[in-house]
Amino acid sequence: MDDAAYYSELGRLRMLGGDAALDFANTRHWRDGREIDFLTGYPALVDWAVVAGLLSEGEGARLREAEGVMPLQAADVFSATVRLRDSWKIHLGEATRALNPTHQPSEALRRMVTTALGPPDLAVSGLPAEALAGADMALPLARAALAIGAFLALPHAGTLRMCEADPCGGVFLDTSRSQKRRWCAMDSCGNRVKAQRHRLRMKAEAVEPPKGNNQG
Structure with a gap:
């Protein structure tokens, strides 16, 4: 099955979280030994959100059209979104x-969510209501x-889980029947981990003397 994916100059970002809230978190994660942030600005935020x-x-x-005429407002909304x-x-x-699966969010996170869900003039501190009227710049x-x-309040x-590939940092919902899913994607992180383990095993076997050939 093909996954929905966001394509940017930084590469492809697949929606593997199983929930939009988790895909939102996964816009910043590790890849090829470095951390990548796919949200590079307001236009990228809009494109990803679509x-x-x-x-x-x-x-x-x-x-996208409104960002061209209100770049400062768009930049403020983008900064607030990245902080969230x-x-x-x-x-x-x-x-x-x-150990507790019902780990509660911090008060700071609760305030961010509540503020962002408020009236448009309260969505981003410091933005005047008229700047957001009509364009809904704070919609993303x-x-x-x-x-x-919704993720915090409703059952899902x-x-x-967090991907066990090191480093990755991707989070996802394990909906497998066995509840033993370990990687955000088998064809990327899973294969990478297995290849690493194979190389380490081959290296270890190369330095170990053959059994039964000990001298003494």
């Missing part, structure tokens, strides 16, 4: 490591916050 299903194509087109994403990612990392922020709020299928 692929993730948080914005419609029509909303995306309207926001990073706080959410910290929470998910703690939740996947916690509000939709991301809505996805996070599967178990929250």
Whole structure:
């Protein structure tokens, strides 16, 4: 089955989380030994949100046009969205490591989500209401916050996990029947881990003397 994917100059980002809130967190993760942030600016945020299903194509087109005439407002919305994403990612990392699966979000994260879901003039501190009226510049922020709020408040299928490939940092819902999914994707992280283990095993076998050939 083909996965939905966001294509950018940084490469392809597949939606592997199983929930838009998790895909939002996965816009920043490790790849090929370095951390990549796919949200490079407001246009990238809008493009990603359309692929993730948080914005419609029509909303995306309207926001791209509005960004051209209100770049400062768009930049403020983008900064607020990245702060929300990073706080959410910290929470998910703690939740996947916690013994208690109902690990509660921090007060700071709760405030970010609540603020982003408020009236447009309250969505981003310091932005005047008239700057957001009509263009809805804060819509990507509000939709991301809505996805996070829904994930926290509603039951969801599967178990929250973090990819075991080191490094990766991707989070996902394990909906497998065995509940033993270990990687965000078998054809990428899974294969990479198995290849690494194979190389280490071959290296170890190369330095070990053959059994039964000991001298003494």
